[in-house]
Amino acid sequence: MMEFPHRDAELRLLKVFYHKIYKIFPLSEKIENIIDQYWTLRAEEIPGEEKDLGPQDRLIHVYHFTQVSKLGEL
Structure with a gap:
């Protein structure tokens, strides 16, 4: 169960894969039509x-990653 700071919070539904946002669904999208x-989600x-x-x-959507090298591979 999610808790929000106020009752009139506006929500959005996102399609995510490997921590990357692929789609922000419009409010008109029916959940039963989403293949997940x-x-x-x-x-x-x-x-x-x-x-x-x-x-x-x-708005600019960005993502961040860090590549870690093992010692000796520098």
Whole structure:
């Protein structure tokens, strides 16, 4: 069960694979139409700063990874 700080929290559903977001589903998407055999579905609250974007604001989706080298392979 998820708990949110307020009752009117807006949620979105994401399709995730190996920690990468592949799709943000529109609110009109029916859950029973989603094929999730290989995907992880994640529901999250939409942050306030994303809901209040102005016409000149842009969102940039990024991801971060770290490559670890073993000693002797440097």
